[in-house]
Amino acid sequence: MKSATLPRSRQSPRTRWLVPAALILLSLVPVIAGAVRLTELSGGQITPDNARFFDSPVPVLIHIPTVTVYLVLGAFQFVPSLRRGTRGRASWHKIAGRILAPTGLLAALSGLWMAVFYDLPPLDGPLLLVLRLAFGSAMVAFIVLGFIAVRRRNYVRHSEWMSRAYAIGIAQGTIVVVTIPWILLVGPVDELTRALLIGASWVLSLAVAEYFIHRRAQVPTRAALPSRAPSS
Numbered sequence: 001m002k003s004a005t006l007p008r009s010r011q012s013p014r015t016r017w018l019v020p021a022a023l024i025l026l027s028l029v030p031v032i033a034g035a036v037r038l039t040e041l042s043g044g045q046i047t048p049d050n051a052r053f054f055d056s057p058v059p060v061l062i063h064i065p066t067v068t069v070y071l072v073l074g075a076f077q078f079v080p081s082l083r084r085g086t087r088g089r090a091s092w093h094k095i096a097g098r099i100l101a102p103t104g105l106l107a108a109l110s111g112l113w114m115a116v117f118y119d120l121p122p123l124d125g126p127l128l129l130v131l132r133l134a135f136g137s138a139m140v141a142f143i144v145l146g147f148i149a150v151r152r153r154n155y156v157r158h159s160e161w162m163s164r165a166y167a168i169g170i171a172q173g174t175i176v177v178v179t180i181p182w183i184l185l186v187g188p189v190d191e192l193t194r195a196l197l198i199g200a201s202w203v204l205s206l207a208v209a210e211y212f213i214h215r216r217a218q219v220p221t222r223a224a225l226p227s228r229a230p231s232s
Contacts, residue, residue, distance in 0.1 A: 123191050
């Protein structure tokens with residue numbers, strides 16, 4: 001009888017870093033935009049575009065740092081080598097997860113607060129507000145479900161829910177990928193077009209997440225394989 005062996009991954013160490021590198025690149029859009037907003041607030045110059053943030057600065061001062069940590073740190077959760085811990089020590093993945101769950105919740109909840117209580121800026125209409133509330137609430141729900149799953153030691157479901165939550169967060173970068181081609185090919189956006197493009201960004205990010213979730217589900221795990229091959 002021969003022992004069954006798992007197929008080795010054909011990915012090189014360099015290839016495994018392509019996904020987090022791409023996610024960090026996408027996260028630069030909201031991170032830079034947030035840094036610019038914080039600079040405006042620290043400068044104290046009030047304009048019609050930022051007056052709502054000066055009127056109630058706490059939510060935006062919570063939102064920008066937590067989004068930055070969540071998106072940048074969360075990108076490294078997709079590196080397989082960081083998931084493995086050493087004997088007696090938690091993995092980097094687990095340690096980072098203890099930071100990402102609360103920061104993700106704070107980012108989503110502060111975003112929901114701003115969507116509801118801040119005055120709508122130009123080109124942000126009721127449809128975009130509904131979309132923000134729907135996807136922001138979904139992000140909160142996914143993080144909570146992911147936390148419940150890991151407490152139950154269901155690591156597969158935990159990974160799936162957290163991947164979906166991160167997909168909603170990183171959609172702030174996907175918006176640029178979706179919007180720039182539209183502007184170049186069609187022209188400036190209006191209220192309806194802006195809402196539809198941002199909604200499409202969330203849908204696209206979630207679709208990509210579901211693709212990778214489905215692909216991971218097709219890979220056999222050691223627990224699912226028999227310990228020995230059938231006798232000849």
